[in-house]
Amino acid sequence: MLTTRRVDAYHALTLVAPGIAEHLRPGHFVAVAVGGPRSSMLTRRSFSVHDVKPDYGGTVELVFTVRGPGTSWLADRRARDTLDVVGPLGRPFPLPRDPVNCVLVGGDYGSATLFGLADALQRRGCRVDFVIGAESAERVFGALRARRMGETTTLTTEDGSLGMRGRVTDVLPGVIADVRADVVYACGPMETLRGVTAVAIEFDIPVQVSVEEAMACGFGVCMTCVLPVIGEDGITRMVRACVEGPVFRGERVRFEDVGTIPFDAAGAPGAPSASTSPASPGGGGGPRNVS
């Protein structure tokens, strides 16, 4: 580990990890063990990567917020500490073949993963515009960098402390129309991704979203990070965010059903063709209403 710094409400860690830096593509994530070698915390914490640099053979920078004992431990790490990191993991952002207009939408520290993507897009001749938002100014990540990289950057905060008052989804239709966007990329909280996807569907343009789900392993064995996604064949499956994702085509993710097993999902209790009643007497096994 090289440096650690505070960025507004977030922590940023730079790690010397040549093997990861070499193979990392925008949208990939890494899974970090927390608590040291004799830790009582067994699950890895997964983070998207903000930055990759060639210094010291290759460094990667992670951005995160302290949410519990694991991330709190991580925030206390100092230069020269070693970390146990597995990566790069997941399916990265697919890139367009042609130079097209791309709008990159970030909610909270979800914007961290967008700068590597913006770089890759610009190298292909794409136009990049940013829409970045959060609840308040100190939770908006990377506004300066977005201003430097993007043709335009629109900032939103719910309390109006920076940029426009509101959410990214309030300003997104205007941005898409103004820049004649061909594709939208988004990373952030599930609710933001749901809204962004709805806007993109309205404009009938493709949208790629990077989801954040609780994971224990990050490489596909624990089966805890599943969400309902519609496959090529039209069938909904509970797929793992870590290996089938974290990047999905937005319109294929059933955002309103996240946290449930939709009755028509492959292998859902009660058979797909059966009645819609969520009958499941086995104690909490039925679809959970999250609305």
Place this chain on the structure above:
Amino acid sequence: MSVDMRTYLAHVELANPITTAAGCASSGRELSQFFDLNRIGALVTRSITMAPRAGRPTPRMAETPSGLLNAVGLQGPGIDAFLDRELPWLAHRGVRTVVSIGGGTVNEYGALARRLTDAPGVTAVEVNLACPNIEDRGRVFARDGAAAAEVVSSVRALMRYDVPVIAKLSPDVADIVAVARACVDGGADALSMINTPVGMSIDTETLRPALAAVTGGLSGPAVRPLAVRCVWQVYAALPGVPIVGVGGVLTGRDAFELILAGACVVGVGTALFHDPYVCLRILRELEELLSARGFQRLADAVGLAHHHPPGGGTRHRPDVLPDPGAPGFGAAPGGSDLEESSL
């Protein structure tokens, strides 16, 4: 000096005692990115069901001190897709594969066994009797010796004679020895223990249960003493039956502990989520430990803690004494030790 790490699961020889635990290695492909699956004793699959299963809603996982609660709900592709895609992939690479099966009725277990009978590449079948996730109109086979034995005997009757049937036991029972004995009487060639005990955690922020399914299986080092106790008791009562010890193994020392309690094979589960390379590390550490203690063969250490050290007196009274009439298992020192322990 290298240690002979070979072990036997019933009559099937494994190159070493380290296997994955059921449900912790997904299809096997995920782990094969990290290491050659042929380097572990065997790969135990997730529990395969007849129909594809979507599993439980999320959140499915909650971290607890030195443990993990999970309620995945046996998400899996179903037996058809398993036989079409997953098993041939493993068989093609020559990976020793123990297929775990889970069902809601005795007939379903039987039907699964029938489908596996002619499938190439099945080293053994593990009968998941205890998964707390399985929705079976409130009935969990592992809680009742008779119900467990019925499942085991139906699977045993249908599987090829040369494929061992392993019964996976739950610690959530009043008398694990009684269930173990019933399973062996029902035809189980080996026993695996422990499955996850049922636990629960409440999120004090949201004021709700942490898991969508409310309760879940507890795994990780938090349950290791439970696993050691179960292996100890069953080995003492049924010394001729091979035991797969599973429960919170993170290191070679932990594996050694289960082996000393009576396990001849050790399953690694939750540790895989923490470290995809963990099986190889545990194997190396175990071999170093055995070597450092002067063992030439792993088999010599199986159940060794049951035998009092020579001249060591009887400081601890074993709560269940081995049956002197039972056939000795493995290469555990025989006659004289039994005399010594019969107080």
